[in-house]
Amino acid sequence: MIAVRIAIITGASSGMGREFACQISRLYKNLDELWVVARRTERLKELQEQLTFPVRTFDGDLQREYIFERVERELDRHQADVRMLVNAAGYGKMGCFAKVDIKEQSGMIDLNCKALTKMIQICLPYFSKGSRILNVASAAAFAPQPGFAVYAASKSYVYSLSLALRTELKSRGIFVTAVCPGPVDTEFFERSGSLPNSFKSSVKVSSKEVVKLALMDSVRKKPVSVYGYAMKSARGLTKLLPYTWITDIMGAANKISEI
Template sequence: MKIAVITGASSGMGREFAVQVSKLYRNLDEIWVVARRTERLEELKKKLTVPVRIFDGDLGRDYIYERIEKSLDQKQAKIRLLVNAAGYGKMGFTEKLDSLDLCGMIQLNCIALTKMTHLCLPYMERGARVVQVASAAAFAPQPGFAVYAASKSYVYSFSRALRMELKKHGISVTAVCPGPVDTEFFDRAGSLPGKGKEGLLAEEASVVRLALLDAVWRKPVSVYGSTMKLCRIGAKILPDGILAWAMKKLNQV
């Protein structure tokens, strides 16, 4: 059985990945979607042309991984595509944010992503692809968004290293690093800081389309938009101290 596994599929980019993967990958037997909100996953299942298997649960708990691994063994599944899109952010000064939110970002954005990747790798063969949703926030320290940016820096670095480790197996890894995307993300994260940033909001469908195309071409990083591409170049040139100062001014914190 050939499958795709997508986390965070109940909303935002994760949901959009499921929609577009069902159209792009014609030879899949099933798409396995992972998220907490069962009703959202059921709605998604009705809209896709590819059969969908639902894994509703909290990626912060061990039972969800046990369910997935058991199903992978029982179905003798071969994962052609893994998309780790689950994640969230919370804006504000670290000292003023709740510790549950701070640690929750690390738990979901870093630990859950790592556990899901490690779980799925034994079921991937030559030609398979891993898509890790990071963020352009990974490119520089972000005062006022410090833990989220740091967690996405982990995803970015982990993905680049994992790509080299898996090269001998013919498995590619693409880190997706968009700027702000017009999704439900900001309902939880808070208002976009700084003036004029609303103009930088990208459409999720466009970001996901580019990410999947870049994954098809086995590119190491997918960055949507010329502004974010310039930010990536600038982050490679400027010292961290200057970057942190610039982001503090930009975020108006």
């Protein structure tokens, strides 16, 4: 059986995941199929109709085991060659830790960390030399963020895991890139809550540009993709300033108190 060359994208029904689906289908002509994963069935069908590329949809909740079983079963059935895996599924919830609902806190960990880890694990046997993994983290990964504590911590996990896997998988010719944007103009903030200060609002960027750079950085085998001077500068500051200073600054900016 000839292996089917595919790219897999989670969180493909909206935001950056959807943008990855659109750009990958235009840029990579050597793929046979695009596999897209998300909860919202209608959104996936719309995407499938929009793209002129062969698309296989997997509608399901990445916080449930059955969706991974479906993907793994199809990978085995097609003896797939996963040329690219994009983990774009995730969400955040702003607010003081004590006030955010525990289901939301746990959900962020389940989707942002556990689901991403599972997807990499089941795809790992189907990667080959030259395969790419893009994990959508966040500039929030660079430092603790009072007022966005669990989300930032979950993205720090994604960032750290990506850098470790990059070293582990290098000998197999598999390249991993952590995508770390700042605020992106997507539906993300409809669930997370509005941006707490004008600076963050002023540096919001388009998903199109973030994804374009991320794909270019993946081709260049870069370990981290950060879009824009503002976020690159913020990353530089987190390397220079003590974490206690950064958390105090972030806490003040987000106007967070203990309760």
